[in-house]
Amino acid sequence: MPLINVIRGERIEPAPFNVRTPYLKVPLWLVLLLWTVRGVWRLVLVYLRFWYVTVPLTGLTYLYFRFGWWGPGLALGVPAAGLGLWAVVDWRSCRRWAWWPTLSRWRRFRYRRTWKPAMVTAGLAVSFDGNTILPVLKKVRVSGGTDVLTVRMVTGQIPDDFAKVSERLTHTFAALNCRVSPGSRPDLVVLTMRRGDPLTAVVEPLPVTGVPDFTALPIGLREDGSVYELRLYGTQILVVGATGAGKGSVVWSIVRALAGGISAGLVQLWAFDPKGGMELGAGERLFAKFACTDFKAMADLLELALKTAQDRAARLRGHTRQHVASVTDPLIVIVIDELAALTAYITERQLKDRIKAALGLLLTQGRAVGVHVIGCLQDPRKEVLPFRNLFPTRIGLRLAEEPEVDLVLGDGMRDRGALCDRIPMSLPGVGFVVLDGDPTPARVRFSYLDDDDIASLADTYAFDGARVVDGEWA
Structure with a gap:
């Protein structure tokens, strides 16, 4: 209740409480001591955190006060000379x-x-x-x-x-x-x-091994300079790229890696070149079967490959789950230079249906029995290649548009760094390899074989057996 002055009749408001914050008087020497301890502690933390700088500086300082300039000079000069010699030698x-x-x-x-x-x-x-x-x-x-x-x-x-x-x-x-x-x-x-691009230089053809390792075929170089090794066993391979992107580099790199197996009788290459043999014709003698002009012969060969795969499956059933290449039962690798010519651009419907049916079954049944397909394509749309998802291994070279990257390599691959649409035209043979189940795209430059290299490869490792060219014995 407010107070009233009786004499003057004035209203007196109560005075507020005077609250003062209590404080403790600390001696100046104690404040300085605390600051000193805290500063020293921070210096110790910095010293320990950056030990790779502070410890050598401490050692050099000691040597300077102990021996003068000779101490740190020798301490730096001898290791520097040793490193220089090491760099020159190896x-x-x-x-x-x-x-x-x-x-x-x-x-x-x-x-x-x-x-x-x-x-x-x-x-x-x-x-x-x-x-x-x-x-x-x-x-x-x-x-x-x-x-x-x-x-x-x-x-x-x-x-x-x-x-x-x-x-x-x-x-x-x-x-x-x-x-x-x-x-x-x-x-x-x-x-x-x-930060740099070590793949700007053309990759020379890699050495050919006598007996190829089908789980690690050397076909190009990675960004760190190491050899990229492709697994062929248990997979089918799709190569997609725009015109001039270097699909030929991929195909011939794989063929070269398999060349030792061809001459040893462990590998048979069946080639389909619907463009009249312009790409694969240079190495025709490497192929056990070769078709380039007759689409009926191509359909027959695909159905023959399917029958071979089914016969092997019946023979291996209950004995093994993975075919092992031998001279009597070689690995069959089907190389198709332009898949769209077989699956979309053929005007004769009956041939197209035969090819699509045989190819679809090969992609699903051929891997375990040693019948593998390497297909090249320019247009990755679904209507051009309806069974695109049946290729576990996909190689994306230079592509025209952003959406094509995920269409070829899988959803999210462009976000993970597979920028196929940004590969310049000056780098043919550079691409990204994605394996089924592995979310990490590998950037690779495939080796380049010119016409002389292909001719020399065909002379050295030609298929030693009866060959079929466009449905006829050669």
């Missing part, structure tokens, strides 16, 4: 064990400087309970022209979240391309940043 091992690990440390430091704004602007930072949580950059490994970043994702994220913003990450980190793949653990994702 640059490959020096690069692998010395240069790349050092460069990895430096690149990791540079990525860390821009990591937070990159994650926030790319939409990969997560806000939770008033805090911003970022993916953690665990490791950076430099190899050739690529930086491989191992990242621990925030709880609730999946690799596809990174794949959808791969183009943003490419420009953010000033790379040429960014490919996304799952890591070794469920909480890890791997970002492969391509």
